[in-house]
Structures are given as structure tokens and as C-alpha cells.
Amino acid sequence: MEIFESDAYQAVLEAVEKAEGRMAPKKRLAVLAALDCFAEYGYDGTSTKLIAERAGIAEATIFRHFPSKRDLLLRIAAPVVRHILTPAASREATELARQHAGEPRLILREVMLSRLHFMRVYEPLVKIVLQEILVNQDLRAIFEREVGGLFQQIAPIVAMFGPKTDLDRERFFRILGGLLLGYHLQRTLVSPDHGWSDEEEVDFMVGLIFDGLNATT
Amino acid sequence: MEIFESDAYQAVLEAVEKAEGRMAPKKRLAVLAALDCFAEYGYDGTSTKLIAERAGIAEATIFRHFPSKRDLLLRIAAPVVRHILTPAASREATELARQHAGEPRLILREVMLSRLHFMRVYEPLVKIVLQEILVNQDLRAIFEREVGGLFQQIAPIVAMFGPKTDLDRERFFRILGGLLLGYHLQRTLVSPDHGWSDEEEVDFMVGLIFDGLNATT
Amino acid sequence: MEIFESDAYQAVLEAVEKAEGRMAPKKRLAVLAALDCFAEYGYDGTSTKLIAERAGIAEATIFRHFPSKRDLLLRIAAPVVRHILTPAASREATELARQHAGEPRLILREVMLSRLHFMRVYEPLVKIVLQEILVNQDLRAIFEREVGGLFQQIAPIVAMFGPKTDLDRERFFRILGGLLLGYHLQRTLVSPDHGWSDEEEVDFMVGLIFDGLNATT
Amino acid sequence: MEIFESDAYQAVLEAVEKAEGRMAPKKRLAVLAALDCFAEYGYDGTSTKLIAERAGIAEATIFRHFPSKRDLLLRIAAPVVRHILTPAASREATELARQHAGEPRLILREVMLSRLHFMRVYEPLVKIVLQEILVNQDLRAIFEREVGGLFQQIAPIVAMFGPKTDLDRERFFRILGGLLLGYHLQRTLVSPDHGWSDEEEVDFMVGLIFDGLNATT
DNA sequence: CATGAATGAGCTTTCATTCAT
DNA sequence: GATGAATGAAAGCTCATTCAT
Numbered sequence: 001m002e003i004f005e006s007d008a009y010q011a012v013l014e015a016v017e018k019a020e021g022r023m024a025p026k027k028r029l030a031v032l033a034a035l036d037c038f039a040e041y042g043y044d045g046t047s048t049k050l051i052a053e054r055a056g057i058a059e060a061t062i063f064r065h066f067p068s069k070r071d072l073l074l075r076i077a078a079p080v081v082r083h084i085l086t087p088a089a090s091r092e093a094t095e096l097a098r099q100h101a102g103e104p105r106l107i108l109r110e111v112m113l114s115r116l117h118f119m120r121v122y123e124p125l126v127k128i129v130l131q132e133i134l135v136n137q138d139l140r141a142i143f144e145r146e147v148g149g150l151f152q153q154i155a156p157i158v159a160m161f162g163p164k165t166d167l168d169r170e171r172f173f174r175i176l177g178g179l180l181l182g183y184h185l186q187r188t189l190v191s192p193d194h195g196w197s198d199e200e201e202v203d204f205m206v207g208l209i210f211d212g213l214n215a216t217t
Numbered sequence: 218m219e220i221f222e223s224d225a226y227q228a229v230l231e232a233v234e235k236a237e238g239r240m241a242p243k244k245r246l247a248v249l250a251a252l253d254c255f256a257e258y259g260y261d262g263t264s265t266k267l268i269a270e271r272a273g274i275a276e277a278t279i280f281r282h283f284p285s286k287r288d289l290l291l292r293i294a295a296p297v298v299r300h301i302l303t304p305a306a307s308r309e310a311t312e313l314a315r316q317h318a319g320e321p322r323l324i325l326r327e328v329m330l331s332r333l334h335f336m337r338v339y340e341p342l343v344k345i346v347l348q349e350i351l352v353n354q355d356l357r358a359i360f361e362r363e364v365g366g367l368f369q370q371i372a373p374i375v376a377m378f379g380p381k382t383d384l385d386r387e388r389f390f391r392i393l394g395g396l397l398l399g400y401h402l403q404r405t406l407v408s409p410d411h412g413w414s415d416e417e418e419v420d421f422m423v424g425l426i427f428d429g430l431n432a433t434t
Numbered sequence: 435m436e437i438f439e440s441d442a443y444q445a446v447l448e449a450v451e452k453a454e455g456r457m458a459p460k461k462r463l464a465v466l467a468a469l470d471c472f473a474e475y476g477y478d479g480t481s482t483k484l485i486a487e488r489a490g491i492a493e494a495t496i497f498r499h500f501p502s503k504r505d506l507l508l509r510i511a512a513p514v515v516r517h518i519l520t521p522a523a524s525r526e527a528t529e530l531a532r533q534h535a536g537e538p539r540l541i542l543r544e545v546m547l548s549r550l551h552f553m554r555v556y557e558p559l560v561k562i563v564l565q566e567i568l569v570n571q572d573l574r575a576i577f578e579r580e581v582g583g584l585f586q587q588i589a590p591i592v593a594m595f596g597p598k599t600d601l602d603r604e605r606f607f608r609i610l611g612g613l614l615l616g617y618h619l620q621r622t623l624v625s626p627d628h629g630w631s632d633e634e635e636v637d638f639m640v641g642l643i644f645d646g647l648n649a650t651t
Numbered sequence: 652m653e654i655f656e657s658d659a660y661q662a663v664l665e666a667v668e669k670a671e672g673r674m675a676p677k678k679r680l681a682v683l684a685a686l687d688c689f690a691e692y693g694y695d696g697t698s699t700k701l702i703a704e705r706a707g708i709a710e711a712t713i714f715r716h717f718p719s720k721r722d723l724l725l726r727i728a729a730p731v732v733r734h735i736l737t738p739a740a741s742r743e744a745t746e747l748a749r750q751h752a753g754e755p756r757l758i759l760r761e762v763m764l765s766r767l768h769f770m771r772v773y774e775p776l777v778k779i780v781l782q783e784i785l786v787n788q789d790l791r792a793i794f795e796r797e798v799g800g801l802f803q804q805i806a807p808i809v810a811m812f813g814p815k816t817d818l819d820r821e822r823f824f825r826i827l828g829g830l831l832l833g834y835h836l837q838r839t840l841v842s843p844d845h846g847w848s849d850e851e852e853v854d855f856m857v858g859l860i861f862d863g864l865n866a867t868t
Numbered sequence: 869c870a871t872g873a874a875t876g877a878g879c880t881t882t883c884a885t886t887c888a889t
Numbered sequence: 890g891a892t893g894a895a896t897g898a899a900a901g902c903t904c905a906t907t908c909a910t
């Protein structure tokens with residue numbers, strides 16, 4: 001199943017394995033195939049039969065390892081949303097803030113680059129989460145809780161960039177998310193062949209955030 | 218069926234009717250119910266039986282008017298993506314550019330407000346499109362074509378805001394989209410009960426775009 | 435609808451009209467389209483929607499003229515089976531027997547040729563009857579009654595060819611039917627492009643019937 | 652399910668099993684019930700629900716073993732048309748030709764008797780094939796290919812009966828088919844209660860073929 | 869005479885899931 | 890741990906037919 005050997009898939013696999021413990025080989029295949037199918041056809045557009053076929057295992061094997069299809073989705077998405085996004089991001093930001101104290105531009109640049117790297121690495125999963133979060137209550141709950149936590153943790157750092165009130169910090173957070181999401185969608189969905197340079201785009205976005213458009217272009 | 222009398226639903230209905238011609242009463246009900254269900258449960262999460270029940274019509278009636286469920290989705294989503302997004306937006310922008318020549322901030326403000334108004338009015342449809350565009354090839358094709366056309370039409374106006382190269386104009390476009398999408402998701406999904414003021418948020422975003430964060434907060 | 439202008443279709447139309455009286459134009463179209471579809475897809479394989487489309491009329495119009503689909507089939511097939519097959523065939527045979535008294539070979543030849551001509555002319559209907567008679571009780575009843583009547587009427591003529599007992603006459607009848615059916619299927623279904631000469635084939639079959647294979651080839 | 656224990660059904664079952672491999676018990680039931688229903692109501696007149704009920708299994712079980720209803724028909728009909736009709740018939744004819752060299756009447760008699768026995772044993776299937784072959788392209792293709800092959804194989808034996816040219820051999824083939832089909836339909840459909848003796852009828856037909864009617868009756 | 873709109877009943881097929889082996 | 894077999898429920902869709910206009 002060499003289709004599953006890309007970095008993105010291996011990264012998700014590792015993240016899932018951190019929560020599930022060492023997985024049986026066919027369980028791994030199930031996870032990878034599910035990831036692949038969910039990203040391609042969406043959760044509802046993917047049948048367990050399809051997952052089984054793509055994994056080269058029996059349909060019943062999926063249910064030996066996951067009590068339900070819904071659970072399979074959550075057990076794939078949650079660890080990434082939870083263990084990777086949050087602590088990693090905040091730990092990283094804190095570390096960066098320590099290293100580059102007084103150089104907010106640099107901090108922001110590094111954070112954005114690392115978040116984009118993360119989104120690239122977990123690309124199929126990002127797509128799944130985007131898709132399902134609009135509709136799936138469980139996933140939304142997990143997401144909101146984690147993002148809320150993250151917000152708490154890095155609020156002091158955000159403060160370094162100017163925002164003083166809570167509302168302003170939320171805005172800043174939202175703007176960062178919007179810019180990153182917009183770029184990620186463009187580079188992966190709209191113009192995947194454009195030859196994007198993350199550094200260049202991040203520099204542009206950082207410039208925008210700090211100095212606005214006029215100073216940038 | 219007073220549930221369907223909100224502005225959002227009526228707006229979509231009108232847009233659909235522009236493409237379908239005058240619709241039979243039960244066809245209208247089918248469109249409205251479909252819209253309602255798709256927005257609530259997603260495309261795949263909605264059964265034609267559910268649509269029929271919510272519309273108070275027979276399931277077969279849906280298929281008398283639309284050859285398939287997939288077609289029903291496209292025939293609802295496409296007119297809005299097509300006839301409303303594109304020409305309206307560009308005509309409006311041109312008009313604004315004429316009125317407020319030399320005041321780019323004002324132009325941008327008005328365009329953003331009107332786009333946000335549009336997203337609010339067509340909220341259920343925006344959600345559907347967001348969901349399906351990641352997975353549905355047909356819808357993606359329609360979307361990309363229309364956005365491409367829109368980009369062509371308003372490129373000269375975008376140029377007024379500073380960007381000189383095509384890439385810069387694309388970036389500007391993407392950033393605008395990212396910011397608007399981020400705000401729309403926050404006001405509708407994340408914190409729907411926070412009493413958002415579109416004017417205030419747009420002013421903030423316009424400030425950011427022109428002067429950057431430091432000058433804004 | 436020039437597809438319907440072949441001799442076969444017009445012949446059936448005439449036969450049906452003899453039973454139905456002068457038909458409204460759209461009723462004629464319905465009959466022709468039904469004939470065409472039934473012959474192509476079989477009775478069950480043909481939907482009233484398809485008939486309506488092929489006829490270029492509304493589905494409801496079919497039911498204005500025929501109380502049910504089943505009835506439509508019978509009202510097309512019965513007149514041909516009834517009024518054409520039987521009296522024509524026996525009248526013709528009697529006439530031939532009178533003209534060619536003492537020349538059984540000539541009589542048989544003419545009867546076979548005329549039956550083959552008939553099958554050619556009513557080709558689509560022959561196919562429908564063949565198909566449905568195995569399964570449709572009503573049609574089988576009509577067919578058996580008519581064939582029974584025909585058998586009674588021409589028994590004396592059959593006697594001229596040798597068979598003395600009733601069983602032998604039935605056998606003769608069956609053999610004639612089998613040979614004609616076999617040839618008809620071959621010329622229309624199996625090798626429609628072979629350029630068959632009915633005269634030649636009939637001569638062969640007459641030879642076989644009277645003198646056997648050895649004397650023939 | 653003692654209804655399925657007749658020789659005819661068991662014979663078809665064996666033939667199907669030769670192509671499908673050893674079948675699961677419920678798969679066998681599905682095949683038998685399908686055979687039964689198809690023969691009684693025709694292909695289109697049979698619903699998968701009816702098959703399931705008659706087999707005493709769940710409807711879904713049918714689709715676990717056969718991808719579609721159409722496929723179920725072909726997977727039942729094809730093996731019989733293919734593996735039974737062709738090689739058996741030709742092997743048998745060759746063998747007979749060896750044993751009864753110089754006695755063409757005897758050979759023909761045995762071949763016809765065995766073919767009639769075959770049609771009797773596979774009676775339900777013969778009916779289905781007759782019905783569907785007029786309308787179903789796939790089945791027609793299989794049939795034509797097999798009959799073509801059979802024709803090639805036994806052409807030398809046919810030559811023993813007199814026909815010299817290819818056309819004459821085809822005619823002989825067609826006549827044999829017509830006679831057999833005519834008798835089979837009479838004994839099963841038209842007068843199933845007349846105590847037919849295959850031997851007697853075959854003798855009659857052989858007589859006809861070799862010496863013609865006059866010498867026979 | 870003709871039809872557009874509507875439908876209840878039914879169709880084939882797919883679904884996620886269970887269970888004996 | 891893994892699977893082939895099985896299934897109840899529900900899916901999307903088609904059917905022949907009715908009726909108001």
C-alpha cells in the first residue's frame with residue numbers, strides 16, 4: 001500500500017498511535033485508508049466498504065478495532081486536533097517568545113510558518129476537519145474546547161503584538177486563522193500547481209498585519 | 218410553512234427562480250426544504266425523504282422536478298454562486314468605485330459590508346457551498362469559474378488599493394476572502410450570540426488592510 | 435415522427451384502428467411508440483414515460499386513451515392476433531385450396547410465403563407476442579383461442595397434405611409453426627444482414643416437408 | 652424448501668456451481684429462488700424482494716453474492732447456455748457419430764432425444780432464456796457465441812446427414828432448432844397434459860427430416 | 869382532447885453493523 | 890486478530906396512475 005507512505009499520512013498515523021497505543025497492522029491500514037477516503041469523499045461520502053477495500057482488509061476488521069464509523073472519524077481527527085494542535089502550538093509559541101523577545105515580527109513569522117507546515121503535513125486531516133466541523137457536533141465540541149484552551153495559553157503572547165482587550169485578541173486570532181486558512185486553501189485546492197513559497201507568502205502576510213497593505217506592496 | 222419565510226430563504230428562492238423560471242408551488246417548497254435540510258445536516262446527511270417531509274410533499278414530487286438529489290443541490294447552489302455573487306458584486310464595486318473615486322477605504326468598506334450582508338442573507342447556502350466545495354467537483358468547477366470571472370472584472374478596482382502585479386492582486390483577493398470568511402464563521406458558528414457589529418468589524422479589517430495592526434489597536 | 439412510417443408500423447396501426455375506430459392523432463402516436471418500445475425493451479422493460487417521450491406526447495395522454503398499460507399492450511396485440519391472423523389465414527388457405535386443388539405443394543408454398551410476409555410486416559408485434567406469451571396469461575388465452583379456431587378451420591386443408599388423425603394434424607401444424615418461427619427468428623434476429631430470399635427458403639422447407647432432406651439437398 | 656428439490660433445479664444449481672465455485676448455503680437458495688421466480692413471472696416481473704422471500708433470506712443477502720439483479724440472471728443463465736449446451740452436446744454428438752457410424756438416423760434420434768431431455772431438465776431456464784434473449788443484449792451475445800461454437804464443432808457430423816454447403820448446414824441447424832423448440836413449447840406450454848412420448852415425437856420428426864411427410868404418415 | 873403536477877407503492881441497491889468461525 | 894456471511898433499515902429513485910385545469 002505505498003499510497004499511504006506520504007509524510008502526511010505517517011504524521012497522522014503517529015498522532016493517532018499516540019492515543020491508541022501500538023496498533024495492529026490491519027488497524028493501521030484501516031486508519032490510513034479511512035483518512036484517505038474521508039479526505040477525498042467526505043465522511044458521509046465514504047462507506048466502510050470503500051475503506052475496507054482501499055485498506056485491503058475485511059469490512060468486519062474495521063469494527064473489530066473501532067466500535068463505529070463515527071468513532072473511527074473522531075479517533076482519527078481528535079488526536080490531531082487535541083494533542084498536536086494545542087500543546088505543540090502553545091509550547092512552540094512560548095519558546096519562540098522567549099527566544100525572540102522584543103521581535104514580534106519574527107515570532108509571528110515562525111508561528112505562521114510552523115502552522116502552515118502543520119497544515120501541509122496533516123493536509124488530508126485538515127480537509128476532513130474543515131468539512132465535518134460545520135456539521136458534526138462532536139468534532140465541533142472538541143475543536144472549540146481545544147482552540148479555547150490554546151487561546152488562553154497564548155493570550156499573553158498575542159498581547160505582545162498590540163491587542164489590549166480580549167475582543168481585540170480574539171480578532172487577532174480570527175484574522176490570523178482567516179489568513180492562514182485562505183492561503184492554505186489556495187495552495188492546496190485552488191492553485192496547487194502554482195509553486196508557492198510559504199516564506200514569501202508569510203512575509204507578505206506578516207507585513208500586512210503589522211504595516212498594512214500600503215507599506216507592503 | 219412559516220419556517221421558510223425568512224429573508225435568507227426567500228433570497229435563495231428568488232435566485233433559483235431566475236434560473237428555473239416560475240416554479241410550481243410544490244417545487245418551491247422542495248427547494249426551500251432542501252435548503253433548510255442541507256444547511257442543517259449537510260448534503261449527505263439529508264435524505265430525500267426528510268426533504269419531502271419538511272416540505273410537506275411526496276418524495277416522488279422532488280424527483281419530478283429534479284432528476285436527482287445531486288442535481289437538486291447544484292440547481293440550488295449554482296444560481297446563487299453564479300448570478301448573485303458575480304455580476305452583482307462586480308457591478309456594485311464598479312458603481313462604488315465611480316462614486317467614491319479616490320477614497321479606496323470607503324470603497325473597500327462598502328464592498329466588504331455588502332459581501333457580509335450577502336453571506337448573512339444566504340447563510341444556509343454559504344454553509345452548504347463551503348461544505349460541498351471541498352468534495353463536489355461540479356460545484357467546485359462552477360465556483361472557480363465564477364470567482365475567476367469576478368476577479369477579471371474587478372481587477373482594475375483592486376489595483377486602486379495598491380497591488381500592482383497579478384500575483385499581488387490575487388493575494389489581495391485571497392486575503393479579503395480569508396478575512397471575510399473568518400469573520401463570517403465566527404459570527405455564525407463560533408460565537409453566534411456575541412452581538413457582532415458588522416460595521417465595527419469591517420472598520421477594523423479595513424484599518425488592518427491599509428495600516429496594519431499597530432496603527433489600528 | 436418519421437421513425438414510425440415503416441410498413442410494419444402502419445400495418446399494425448391499421449389493424450388496431452379496425453378495432454378502435456378512427457383514432458385521435460396523439461392516440462395513434464401512442465400506439466406506434468408503444469409498439470416500438472415494447473418490441474425493443476419488452477413489456478416490463480418499457481415505462482409509460484418512455485412511450486410518452488418517444489411519442490412526443492404527455493404521459494397522461496396515454497391514460498386518456500387506454501385505461502392501463504396492460505390494456506394498451508392487449509389492445510395493440512389482440513387485433514393483430516385476432517382479426518388478422520385467423521380469418522385472413524384461413525380464408526386465404528381456403529381460397530388457395532380451391533384454386534390449386536390437387537397441388538398441395540403449391541398451396542403450402544403460398545401459405546408459408548404469406549405467413550412469412552405477415553410476420554415480416556408485423557415484425558415488432560411478433561416479437562412482443564413471442565415475448566409476452568410465455569408470461570402473460572391474457573395474451574396466452576387470446577392466442578390459444580385464436581390458434582385453436584384457426585386449426586379447426588383449416589383442418590380439412592391440412593388433411594390434404596397427408597395427416598389423417600387429429601394428432602398428426604396437430605403435429606403438422608406444430609412443425610409448420612416451428613419451421614416458420616425458426617426461419618423468422620434467423621432472418622430477423624440472428625442474421626438480419628444475410629440477404630434472405632423467402633422464396634428460396636420456403637422452397638427448401640416445402641421440399642423437406644414433402645420429401646425429406648435427402649431428396650432436397 | 653422442498654420446492655427446490657426437483658431435478659431441474661438441482662441440475663441448474665450444479666451448472667451454476669461449476670462457474671461460481673462452492674456456494675454458501677444462502678447463495679444457493681438465492682439462485683434456486685431466482686430461477687423459480689424468473690421462470691414463473693419473467694425477469695422484470697420478479698422483484699428481488701420476492702426472490703428473497705421465496706428463498707427465506709434477506710434481500711441484502713442477494714446483493715452480497717450478486718452485484719445486481721441483472722447479474723444474477725446472467726450468472727444463472729450463462730453457465731447453462733455455455734457449459735452444458737455446447738461441450739456436452741458436441742461431445743455427445745461426436746461420440747454418437749463414432750458409435751453409430753453409417754446410421755445417421757440413429758445419431759440424429761439420440762441427439763434430439765438428449766436435447767429434449769436437456770430442455771425438460773432445464774425447463775425453467777429455457778423459458779427464461781427464450782424470454783430474455785429477445786431483449787437482453789448480454790444474454791443474446793452469450794447465446795450467439797455458444798451456438799456459433801457448437802455449430803463449428805458439429806458441422807462435420809451435420810455433413811453426414813446430407814447438407815454439403817455451409818448455408819445448407821445452417822438451414823439444417825435452424826430446422827432442427829425450430830422443430831425441437833416447437834415440440835418443447837407444445838409439450839410444456841400449450842398442451843402440458845397431453846401424455847407426450849418424446850421417443851414417438853422424435854421418431855416422427857426424424858422420419859420427416861429424412862423422408863418427408865408422405866413417407867411418414 | 870390534452871397536459872403539468874402530483875403521488876403511494878414499489879423498486880434495486882447501499883448502508884453500518886453483528887456474529888459464528 | 891481477522892473474516893465471510895448475513896441482515897434490518899434506509900437510501901435514492903421509478904413506477905403506473907389520478908386529477909384539476
